[in-house]
Amino acid sequence: MKKKYTPWGGRKKERYRVNKRIRASKVRLIGVDGKQIGVMPTFQALTMAGEHDLDLVEIVADSSVPVCKIMDYGKFLYEQSKKEKLAKKHQHAFHVKEIKLRPKIDDHDFLVKLKHARKFLDSGHKVKFILKFRGREITHPDRGEHVLGRVISQLSDLSKLEQPIRLMGKLMTIVLAPTHKPRKEEYAQAQDTQRSGEEIPQDRRREPEEEQSMQEPSAYEEEAEEEEDIA
Numbered sequence: 001m002k003k004k005y006t007p008w009g010g011r012k013k014e015r016y017r018v019n020k021r022i023r024a025s026k027v028r029l030i031g032v033d034g035k036q037i038g039v040m041p042t043f044q045a046l047t048m049a050g051e052h053d054l055d056l057v058e059i060v061a062d063s064s065v066p067v068c069k070i071m072d073y074g075k076f077l078y079e080q081s082k083k084e085k086l087a088k089k090h091q092h093a094f095h096v097k098e099i100k101l102r103p104k105i106d107d108h109d110f111l112v113k114l115k116h117a118r119k120f121l122d123s124g125h126k127v128k129f130i131l132k133f134r135g136r137e138i139t140h141p142d143r144g145e146h147v148l149g150r151v152i153s154q155l156s157d158l159s160k161l162e163q164p165i166r167l168m169g170k171l172m173t174i175v176l177a178p179t180h181k182p183r184k185e186e187y188a189q190a191q192d193t194q195r196s197g198e199e200i201p202q203d204r205r206r207e208p209e210e211e212q213s214m215q216e217p218s219a220y221e222e223e224a225e226e227e228e229d230i231a
Contacts, residue, residue: 017058018073019046022066027058030069039065096175101131101151103143110147114154121159121178128163131172144172152176 017023022042029037029045032052042056049056049070057076060067097120099113117127129151131144148165155176163175 016073017061019049019056022046022056022058022068024058024066026065027056027068028063028065030059030067032070034069042068045070096126096128098128098130101129101147103131103133103137103140103147105147110150114151117151117155117176118158121155121176124178124181126162126175126177127159128173128175133170133172138170141167141172148172148174 025042026039027042027045028039029048031037031048032054037048045068046056052070054070055073056068057071057073058066058068097117099117101110101113105113117129120127129148131147133141133144137143144167145165152161152174158179159176160179161174162177163173166173
């Protein structure tokens with residue numbers, strides 16, 4: 001025989017009133033099959049739940065006659081917990097991916113970066129492009145705007161500009177957001193990527209300076225490095 005749910009001391013506050021914790025004298029009852037039975041005294045509803053060896057759970061309390069349902073409360077809590085975990089997992093599956101650029105990036109490296117960006121956008125991620133100026137390069141911000149303008153133009157078929165070009169110190173950034181929802185297989189791949197901590201692959205033909213830029217842990221930590229003389 002199934003043991004009916006009974007709260008015990010020290011348990012955190014329950015979200016629903018169950019069995020004898022239901023305070024109302026009358027309830028609107030929903031049966032085991034999900035069909036409405038009607039309004040009846042609470043003690044009668046408790047008797048019906050006991051006959052099925054199940055619990056009487058108050059699922060809607062905000063009314064003069066609360067709505068109660070006969071169910072297995074332990075199983076109900078388990079199913080609710082699974083739904084919440086799944087929703088939380090879906091909520092955090094997508095992240096803002098960062099791709100670093102330079103004002104003087106060559107065509108090959110530029111196409112490689114666009115390929116990575118397309119992969120991220122196809123999987124439902126937002127992509128933040130971070131373009132860093134070094135030394136006197138900051139005196140020509142238009143070069144950075146030109147590079148990021150090319151990015152926006154060539155990815156316009158699957159993305160929209162969420163954050164326009166912004167210059168902060170020696171960093172110029174934009175954020176692109178995908179314009180479509182990822183397919184199921186793409187979503188599964190995004191989750192696999194998140195679990196494995198996949199990084200942007202290093203391109204063998206990248207110049208040494210570009211390899212160093214891709215390996216730096218955070219674009220914003222670079223601001224702490226020694227400033228070059230612009231004079």
